Amino acid sequence: MTRTAAIVRDIPEESAPTTRCRILATAEEAFRVVGYQKTTVADIAKTLRMSPANVYRFFESKKAIHEAVIKRLMDDTERRVALAAVAPGRNAAERIADVVTVMHQACVERCEANPRLHEMIEAAVTESWDVCRAHIDAIGSALRGLVQEGAVAGEFDVADPAIAAACIHTAIIRYCHPALVSHYPDAGAPPLAAMIAFLLESLRRRA
Amino acid sequence: MTRTAAIVRDIPEESAPTTRCRILATAEEAFRVVGYQKTTVADIAKTLRMSPANVYRFFESKKAIHEAVIKRLMDDTERRVALAAVAPGRNAAERIADVVTVMHQACVERCEANPRLHEMIEAAVTESWDVCRAHIDAIGSALRGLVQEGAVAGEFDVADPAIAAACIHTAIIRYCHPALVSHYPDAGAPPLAAMIAFLLESLRRRA
Known part of the structure; x- marks a missing residue:
């Protein structure tokens, strides 16, 4: 078999992307x-x-498919966070509030659209921690x-x-982690706006 | 059968407690x-x-046994928290720091002693929310x-x-919830002392 023939054989019927x-x-x-x-x-x-062999030409395992699926969701949240972080005409406190609100909204939307997201996130934490870690680092x-x-x-x-910043990031986990947002009964967590105000108060310049 | 005989038959071989x-x-x-x-x-x-019938004379179900087991652990944490909350010679900020530290220590100790605590807590949240809710309310x-x-x-x-207070309580979940303390890889959460200092800063009287 010539090299060209081998290459042709490897090209899927449809374009790869x-x-x-x-x-x-x-x-x-x-998954949903x-x-x-x-x-x-x-x-x-x-x-x-x-x-199945054709699927394996694109992804080496179910884990690899899963990682690509959750990465797409995480990338979307990161894009929304990045936009909120540079919004013109808003001071740093307002943009921190916007970023946290966007993270919470993205999480709630996803949990509502996918009641089994919790299971995917649990698998991601256990099997694909690097992907999670990169997302946490980006935020x-x-x-x-x-x-x-x-x-x-x-x-x-x-x-x-x-x-x-790490304190703020860790303090808002109740509002931004799918396992806590979707699967956890409400137990007196204050409204997100109150939490954001409380955290920003810690940062403010003393008179 | 006389009433006395019936009563005698119901008394376990050993004393009930x-x-x-x-x-x-x-x-x-x-469970551990x-x-x-x-x-x-x-x-x-x-x-x-x-x-098994004898066990059922004391607990109506596995769920009831489980609730009694977790309630014992929660009661112990609540006692330690109550002691820290009234420690003499410490101002309110110091006692809040002590209470949060005690909660974290109790959680770490329990997770180390019982690597399956996570499973028990998950079952408690799903099946016995009232017990969890009462504990959260007490803290x-x-x-x-x-x-x-x-x-x-x-x-x-x-x-x-x-x-x-609700903001502080919710902000420290990363350090005091068994599912997050035992089952979650570390991802940049600040040391507990830094988090406590950050939260207390929000409360302080402005100069």
């Missing part, structure tokens, strides 16, 4: 309806009327930038902006 | 070693060399009392002590 997207969309739907644990690569292939970096900006502008009075 | 305690200790051990889901009332009875009430005390003493400057 389209098939990749179709696999991800089908997997996302299956059937659940992550119960969905197999064979199920995904069957829905797409292709062979942490946005918050850190805003606290630093406010400190430089004299809006905040903080000894260590990185620690202050 | 002792048997009750033995059932709880055995159940706690089984085998896991809550896999442990049956029959297993607990077998370990105790008694009939919330201790924190509220301390913030109010600090506000009255002029140590804190807060518009609404109840909301401020």
Whole structure:
């Protein structure tokens, strides 16, 4: 077999990006309806009327498909956070409030659209921690930038902006983690706006 | 059968409190070693060399045993929190720091002693929310009392002590919830002391 023939044989019937997207969309739907644990690569292939081997040409495992699905959701949240972080005409405190609100909204929307998201996130934490860690780092970096900006502008009075940002990030987990937002009965958590005001108060310059 | 005979027949071989305690200790051990889901009332009875029917004379279900086991752990934490909350010679801020530290320590100790605690807590949240809710309320009430005390003493400057206390309570979930303490990889959460300092800063009277 010539090299050209081998290459031709490896090109999927459809263009690779389209098939990749179709696999991800089908997997996302299956994880949402059937659940992550119960969905197999064979199920995904069957829905797409292709062979499991063909799915494996694009993703080496169910875990790899799952990582691509959750990464897409995380990327979307990161984009929304990045936009809120640079919104013109808003001071650093207002933009921190916007960023946290956007994170909470994205989480609530996702939990409502996918009641089994909890299962996907649990699997991600256990099996794909690097993907989760990168997402947490991206959000942490946005918050850190805003606290630093406010400190430089004299809006905040903080000894260590990185620690202050990490405190805010950790303090809002109740409102921004799918496992806590979707699966946890409400037990006296204050409204998000009250929590944001409380946290920002810690940053403010003393008179 | 006379009434007296019926009563005599209902008295366990051992005194009721002792048997009750033995059932709880055995159940706690089984939940810890085998896991809550896999442990049956029959297993607990077998370990105790008694009939399942005898266990059911003390607890109507596995759920009731489980509730008694977790309530014992929660009561212990509540006692430690109550002690920290009234420690003499410490101002309100110091006692809030002590209370949060005690909660974190109790959680860490329990997670270390019982790597399956996570499973028990998950079952408690799903099946016995009232027990969890009462525990959360007890801790919330201790924190509220301390913030109010600090506000009255002029140590804190807060518009609404109840909301401020709820914010602190919710902000520390990362350090005091078994599911997050034991089962969650560390992802940049600041040291607890830094978080406590950050939260107390929000309460402080402005110069």
